[in-house]
Amino acid sequence: MTIKTIAARNSMWASLGLLVLFLVGWEWGPGLLNIPPYIIPTASSVYQEFIHAVEREQLFFHTWITALETFVGFAIGALLGMVIGYVLGISARAEFILSPYILALQIAPKVAFAPLFVLWFGYTVYPKILVAVLIVFFPIMVNVLGAIRTVDPDLINLARTFSATRWQIFRLIEFHDALPPLFSGLRIASTLAVIGVVVGEMVGGNLGLGFLLVFGEGAGNTALVFVTIIMLTIVGIIAYGGVVLLEKKVLHYLPKKEYAPV
C-alpha cells in the first residue's frame, strides 16, 4: 500500500468519525442542553418521522415530483442558456441590443417570480419548472457568453488560414472551447434548480417537497421539516453528481489538475 492510499484511507475514517460524532451530538445534545424537540428534534425522532412520512405523507412521491421538476427545469434552462449564450457570443450586435434587458433580468431575484407564475399557471408543476428554468438560465448563459468572448483569437485565425467558414469556426473551435466554462455554469445551476423548484412549491400547490415543508411548518411538525430538508439535499446532491459525472465524460481530455469537480 502506498503512502497516498494510506493517507486517503485515514481521511475517510476521519470523515466517517465526524459523521458519527455529529449524529451522537444530534441525538443527545438537545436533551443535555434542554432544547425542546419542537426546536431541534433528536436524530432518532427525525428517523421515525421519516418512516411515518413515507407511509402517511407519500414522502417518496413528493420527492419524485420535486426531482422531476428540478430535472425538467434544469434541462430546459440549461439548453436555453446554452443556445442564447452561444448566439449572443457570436453576434456582438445581438448582445449589445439585448444586454441591458438581460442584465435587468439577471439582477431581479428570480424566486420573486414564483407567485406570478402560480397566478398564471395555477397549482400545477409548470410554475415550479418555470422558476427553475429562469434561475438556471443565467449562470449558464453568462458563462457560455464569456467563454466565447475570450476564445484565443489565434485559434480563430488558425481556422481562418484553412479558409474555415463562420459556421466551421463555431462548430470546430468556439463550441468546444466554451465547454469547460459551460460545465462550471451547469454545476452552479444544478444546485440553483432545486432552490427554484422548492420556492415554487412553497408558494402554491399540494405537490412536492416544498409543499411538505410548508405543511410541516403549519402542523408544528419540526421533525417533518428536518426530513424534508434532508430529502431536498439528497435531490440536490443527485443533480450535482449527475452534472459532475457528465462533465467527467465530456471533458475527459483535460489534464486532471486543471479541473476540480468539487
Place this chain on the structure above:
Amino acid sequence: MTIIPETRIEYRGVAKQFASNSADGGGEEIIQAVQDVDLKVADGEVVSLIGPSGCGKSTLLNMGSGLYLPSAGEVYVDRERVDEPNPHVGFMLQKDLLLAWRTIRKNVEFGLEIQGIAADIRRERAMDLLAKCRLTGFENHYPHQLSGGMRQRAALARTLAVDPKVLLLDEPFSALDAQTKMILQQDLAETLAAEGKTALFITHDLVESVALSDRVFVMSARPGTIIEEIDVGLPDRNNPMARRQDSQKQIGEYVAHLMGLLHVGETAAEIEI
C-alpha cells in the same frame, strides 16, 4: 539554358497602418507598422526575417497568410494576389495552437477536415505526417500529454497536412528550450527540403536565422522596412547541425554583423549606463 526558379512569395511596396488608442488617452492615432517592403522568395528557398521587437515582422506574415490586407502594396503567393486566407499558405506560430479536445491525429487532420477531405484520406495523410514528424504512437494522445517539442512537431504536421506550397512561420521555436529547439530546427530543415517547400520565417534567434536559411532579411525598428538582405551562402541548408559545426566561424561573423545592424550591443550598453 538556366532555369530561373519561380517566385513563390512576393511583397510589392507593402505598407500597413493600424489605428490605435494613443498612450495619453487623447483619441486614436495611426501607427505605421511597416512601410515600403519589397521582398521575393524563390521556389524552395528558406528565408528568415529578423528585426527588433515590434518592427512589424508578424504583421508582414499575417498579410502573407491573408489574415489581413496591406494598407498599400500587394502580396503575391504563387503569382496570385493574396486577399484572403488560401490553401497555398501554411501558417505556424510560436504557440502550437493544438486543440485540447482533439487527439494529436485529429489535430493534424484539422485543416483537411475544414477543407472537407474524406475521413479515410485525412487519416492516411495524418498518419503519414505523424511518422515524418516522429510522432508515431502518439496519434491517440491528447495535446496536454505531450512535451512542448512534440506539440510543436504536431503543429508542423498540421501545417503540412494541407500541403501548402509556402510556409509562413512566426517564431515557431522560441518557446522551446535550447536543445529541443536545435532538434526541431533540424526536423524543420529536413522536412522542408524533403517536401520541397518554400518558407519565410521570423525569428529572434540570430544564429537560428543563419543556420536555417538561404537568405536573411533584416528589418528596421518601426515603421519596419527592410534595411539589408544577406545571402548566407553556406553549405548544408538542409542540415543545420552540420552547418553549425562546419561553419562556426562564418556563422559567428554573420551574427556579429547582424548584431551591429540591430544595434544589439548599443542597447545593452545604454542600459548599463
